[in-house]
Amino acid sequence: MRLPRASGLLLHPTSLPGPYGIGDLGPAAVRFVDFLAAAGQRCWQVLPLGPTSFGDSPYQSPSTFAGNVLLLSLEALRDDGLLAATDLIAARGDPTRVDYGAVLAARTPLLRAAAARLCAGAAPALAEEWARFRAAEADWLDDYALFMALKDAHAGASWSAWEPDLALRAPAALARWRAQLAREAEAHAALQFLFFRQWAALRARAAALGIRVVGDLPIFVAADSADVWAHRELYQLDAAGAPYAVAGVPPDYFSATGQLWGNPLYDWEAHAAQGFAWWIARLRAAFRRYDVVRIDHFIGFTRYWAVPAGATTAAHGAWRPGPGAAVLDAIRAALGEPAIVAEDLGVVTPEVDALRARFALPGMKVLQFAFDGDATNRFLPHAYDANCVVYTGTHDNDTTAGWYGAAAAPLRRAVRRYLGIGRDGAVVERLVRLAFASVADTAIVPVQDLLALDSGARMNHPGRSEGNWAWRLRDGQLGTADEERLAELAETYGR
Numbered sequence: 001m002r003l004p005r006a007s008g009l010l011l012h013p014t015s016l017p018g019p020y021g022i023g024d025l026g027p028a029a030v031r032f033v034d035f036l037a038a039a040g041q042r043c044w045q046v047l048p049l050g051p052t053s054f055g056d057s058p059y060q061s062p063s064t065f066a067g068n069v070l071l072l073s074l075e076a077l078r079d080d081g082l083l084a085a086t087d088l089i090a091a092r093g094d095p096t097r098v099d100y101g102a103v104l105a106a107r108t109p110l111l112r113a114a115a116a117r118l119c120a121g122a123a124p125a126l127a128e129e130w131a132r133f134r135a136a137e138a139d140w141l142d143d144y145a146l147f148m149a150l151k152d153a154h155a156g157a158s159w160s161a162w163e164p165d166l167a168l169r170a171p172a173a174l175a176r177w178r179a180q181l182a183r184e185a186e187a188h189a190a191l192q193f194l195f196f197r198q199w200a201a202l203r204a205r206a207a208a209l210g211i212r213v214v215g216d217l218p219i220f221v222a223a224d225s226a227d228v229w230a231h232r233e234l235y236q237l238d239a240a241g242a243p244y245a246v247a248g249v250p251p252d253y254f255s256a257t258g259q260l261w262g263n264p265l266y267d268w269e270a271h272a273a274q275g276f277a278w279w280i281a282r283l284r285a286a287f288r289r290y291d292v293v294r295i296d297h298f299i300g301f302t303r304y305w306a307v308p309a310g311a312t313t314a315a316h317g318a319w320r321p322g323p324g325a326a327v328l329d330a331i332r333a334a335l336g337e338p339a340i341v342a343e344d345l346g347v348v349t350p351e352v353d354a355l356r357a358r359f360a361l362p363g364m365k366v367l368q369f370a371f372d373g374d375a376t377n378r379f380l381p382h383a384y385d386a387n388c389v390v391y392t393g394t395h396d397n398d399t400t401a402g403w404y405g406a407a408a409a410p411l412r413r414a415v416r417r418y419l420g421i422g423r424d425g426a427v428v429e430r431l432v433r434l435a436f437a438s439v440a441d442t443a444i445v446p447v448q449d450l451l452a453l454d455s456g457a458r459m460n461h462p463g464r465s466e467g468n469w470a471w472r473l474r475d476g477q478l479g480t481a482d483e484e485r486l487a488e489l490a491e492t493y494g495r
Helices: 027-038 074-079 085-091 100-119 124-136 138-153 171-180 182-208 226-230 268-273 277-289 325-335 350-358 400-406 409-419 427-437 480-492
Strands: 006-010 043-045 212-218 245-249 259-264 292-296 303-308 318-321 340-342 363-366 388-391 442-446
Touching: 006 212, 006 480, 027 043, 027 182, 027 480, 043 442, 074 085, 074 100, 085 100, 100 182, 124 138, 124 182, 138 171, 138 182, 138 226, 138 277, 171 182, 182 212, 182 277, 212 277, 268 325, 277 292, 277 325, 325 350, 340 363, 400 427, 409 427, 427 442, 427 480
Parallel strands: 006 043, 006 442, 043 212, 212 292, 292 340, 363 388, 388 442
Antiparallel strands: 245 259, 245 303, 303 318
């Protein structure tokens, strides 16, 4: 499906400004949507919105279906009668970076209190909507709520470390624990209702202003997740639930030893035998949350890098075949022609290009990758097919200012030569303009690049397990000049 010519910004909600230690779905999110509209932008791209766990990565979540309740607006919960005004004082935190440990400590008691009040009927105006949500989302919500309650009861231990009958979902064990943890599971379900209620309101505001939300779907799911616990038969696991091999990528641009993600690998034959029902459900849920879905590591549909379980790096693995067109045929048969972006970065084989072309899916272009070769580099704008999304950089890259500042002299010269400038001044601004001016149907710029911020604003360092996902925008950092500049770029280049 071709996307209309448009542009927008990449900013994860955790990076929004605000007084409560982490960006959320409250007033700052509304102001950001309003800013996009005033600036003539038509896209807001976010990272995965699921709960985070060890390492705070949105790409390693205990559920591919659930929402991150740390993003709940405390002000909105107060307005719903689920928190008192005095409750919010305890949640105030660092406005400059996200300290996830501090945010968890401050917010968890408040969220539990809000959930308990909802379940006790403290917000009668929400009762009917809450009941509808539980019924509509039961296919994933019941397993997720019980899974999270069980993790709480087991001090956060991975499901594979639970007692064997529970880890392997013996019916008697499930029934016993469901009865024992009914109240706790209901609280987790209630928080999901509150999250998606707030997200739906924010997305409705964006839609009313003509802004499409671009979501992000990691191709793999976390080992310690409700998805794997509830559907072990769909993964390459032994009888005890341990993986034979795990996901990663071989040595690449980001790491000399590859990236060891550690996710369990799909048993694609099992998925095919079920008509790819789990994938269809996953995409159907995603399109209830977003207007466009970027599938991260789209390459994995053609082949995936299998690393032996227990390996300490991803350097020594093996390529294995993915499902190819079969999974996308099933998705299209069930959902029509959904707006999917294929993240086709990395080692792109002819099979990847053919699969993307068969379904007319837009791929990705990243300007930071464009200048380390010659004029045939596929990331240079003169080489683009219009059916793509161009970025100055992504959440995995350094900021463009940081990248250019650290680049070797030959690469800097190549950038200046392509831009037609003789000195370093305004390189980031010119690269942003280059993205907008390109033939790519969609141009997305991280907010850090719009503001020409240095490496201190970088979102993620692939291969590094700590210190990521913490950057935050400051109040007032996006101003009228930025709005006017974006509006001028959108008008000039027909976006």
